[in-house]
Amino acid sequence: MKTKFIKHITLLSATLLLGAGCTKDFVERNTNPNSYNQTNFDPNYMLTSAELAYTGSTDFAYETWRGNLIYCSTFMQGFSSVVSYWAGDKYLLNEGYTAAYWEKSYSEQVKPIVDIIEWTKDKPQYKNLTQIARIVRALIFQRLTDLYGDVPYSEAGLGYYEKVFYPKYDKQEAIYADLLKEVSEATDALDAGGDRPAGDAIYQGNIDKWKRFGYTLQLRIAMRLTKVDPETAKSYATKVAGKTLTIEDDAFLKHDGSGGRTTNNRNSQVLLGDGGQENFYVKWSNTFINNLKSNNDPRLSVLACTKLYDDENDKTQNANPNFSAAAQKGMPNGLDFSTPGHIVTADPSFTSFPDYSSPSPYLTKRDGPTFILTYAESELLLADAAERFGLGDAATHYNNGVKAAITYLKQYDAGATISDNAAQAYVNAHPYAGLEQTNVQYWILTCSMLDFYEAWANYRRTGYPDLDPVNFPNNATSGTIPRRFPYPSAEAVNNPDNYGPAHGSVPGGDLLTGRVWWDKQ
Template sequence: MLKRFLIYAWPVLFIFVMMAGCKDLDEINHDPTKPTDTEPAYLLTSAQKSSMDFLYSTLQNGYIGMQYAQYWTGNSRVNDAQYAIDENNNTALWNAMYNSLHSLDRIITINNQRGNNPAAKNQNAIAGIMKVWLFQVLTDAYVNVPYSQALKEGENITPAYDKQENIYTSLIDTLQRQISALDPAQPTFDAGDVIYNGNVAKWKALGHSLLLRLAIRIADVSPEKARTVIEANYASAMTDNGGDARFNYLTTAPNKFPMSDIDREISDFFVSKTLVDYMQSLNDPRLPVYARPSVNGPINGLEYGRSANDPGRLAPANYSYPGVRIYSDTMPGILMTYPEVAFTLAEAAARGWNVGEGAPALYEKGIRASMAFWGITTGVDEYITSVPYDAGDWKNVIGTQKWLALYPQGFQAWFERLRLDFKQPNGDSLFIAPYSGSLDQNVPYVPSRLTYPLAEQTQNAAAYQKAAADIKGDTKASKSWWDLN
């Protein structure tokens, strides 16, 4: 059922788009790229697929997320690893996230207008949870963004930018409302939900889990709020890999994983020396999954941001591409997985908060769950023994293992890198500045955010100028509200 629905959802949406574009000229102010009347299930599939396609594409995840997390670095094109942002990729990410948000908001609008859908309450709550996830990505990537006025179709084409602190407060409140609204005893999506197939209990657990993500991200700037949220939600969050929120891609076009290399070799990226050397130092059994052997034999990473014309750089055959599974047709798009939950709770316990278990046990659960996700069954006990939990160095111990477990979620790993500013547990630096130098002199080490799309400067000039001033300049060095490190 789901496979058939996924395959046919896009052609049906295309028909609605064409119909919307053929209305009378008196409706010219309506955006013809948004369906005027369609079924919530189609809109949900559209929003899930579109957002995952961009968050895991070569252009957005490959050139931005995976490089800012320092998992990968460029092969012939190295400017991105040296922080010269590609404005087309940046604009496409911004637009895709907001387009998906509009589709989700349309689900709620349609259900409220019709008033005869017994599944409306659950469908609206599921759409609301997905909206929180997308807004979290947007605000963590750009800091202040259009939020409260962003989805008022036809009412405001120049929305104000909300402050990130206010967005976070609203996202937490919204998630709590959506979780309360979900009712497993009532109808839900009977098709269209590729992530959970309409399973209300799993959407509830995801809602609680996303609250943990939001709360831990503000743990330094608003510790009491973070503690209250985590202590109230940890028991209802994911408890194992069976609750993972994944968008399962298929083996047939156009529903393959965006970075699938089945039709062409993806030679844009090498795994970074940062990732390879650290995993090799730990004898990490996930390394052969994260990276493939170089043409000349061993797994070998390239120094992050090392230019293609650097005279000391070896031939490409000496460096490793990302692993085969990362480039497979059916690699899932990840919204959130249990290892992130476990490491989040481990950190909460390390901070002295009550989450039912101690930090060592939760830390171990995070590692074991990550190994299981990647199908690693041998050497796990030995690995855990070699990377013991250390209460006196919890930030570096948990930070490094969470970073390894978040692969290939480039954007979330980048946000966590900024938030915790962790090092190796021995105190040595884990990350490096771009090896051949940064092309953005304001950012010698790592960008704190993405700059706003250039179109915002002209199409939404007044709101853009205020937003830029509020964050002390539209630069990659301007920090998130929660980033105190």
């Protein structure tokens, strides 16, 4: 994707995108297409916009900061923070933060992707664009339903087309069934001889790669059902065997660091301190660092460094931070500056904040990639499926997945390259031993991708890794790791007739401790 094109669409996105199915001024936003319509706007631009929004890289993208980093990264003990508003680290509820992904996703992801499908579904010249949009729509909604449970799905984004101004909440069981149907149909319908969508910022219109992506997404969606519908999980794992991503197919969006806030890697903006004190007080959790360190993991000296900043008021990185594996030290979760029994400076591990491990500058480059779905993920999911269902050689998939989860890091930066020999040595030292080991590796991988949404979802599916929860005073979960985000309270006003039944039917209550349909004990 050319820099000029990325800049053009991202600058337009803030003003062009319409409101979604569940926001203030719903009727007005869904009946007035404003700056674009079928006659004056290329639908390729909306694909770019939706892809950028999904990766949290448009406008301020506060949902990435609040949902992925402040909450999911600390739930999963990937990151730790003593900053007071990083509520997820202590299992505290900030309703504005847990609602952020819902608000931004419906307005900046769902609406443009539904527009593409509605505008192009009967136009042969856009055949592949339509199918890619269906796949991206499923990608968007899997994350939404994994975070919240039952959500507006079948009617979402259709206000302009069908005058559905207050969309119903579909049951998650029905959403998952339709996601599998949609991705399966769309993947099969992709045509290598058809159009190559110019607005595709992920694969630049490469239809073969999108096919493999589609098969892999079917695998990930289906494997989420291992507790509630193992037969469906098994059938899709069988169906996609041999068709999933190869090592050359990692799906990521490469950012344009020169384009200002609208095109930057949002993870880098937060972790470099653009939003506050994150540059100095957000560290890798000791749970994550201790795992890498105790297993002589070669990723440690690429993912983490100490001495990245010397002064909380100086956002200039040190030119030579310490990448030595021996120097790395994670910060415990559940600490702050003033709560008795939880004061960070009183912790036995504390010496100084620069001595704790920061996310490596390789991961936080403003023009770096945001990873969406990778070959390593697909192989680890296939290893899980092989072990559960007797489908093929679990050890081979595990070995492939772990090695790729190490060597893929070079795509962040050449300095993050780990040799094939080093990766193979790690695999040899940690031979396949079953589901727990496979899913701990999935946790390491998704944390290294900074995709903590996915790390949290897979943890809830499998129970791995075995994390020790924190028990901060007055937390919202009685000291248990949260299981879902509550619905935005604004829904009680904006969509009351549909919100009420959904709010009242969450297993365990509409709380951080409630559970989505597929999350069983």
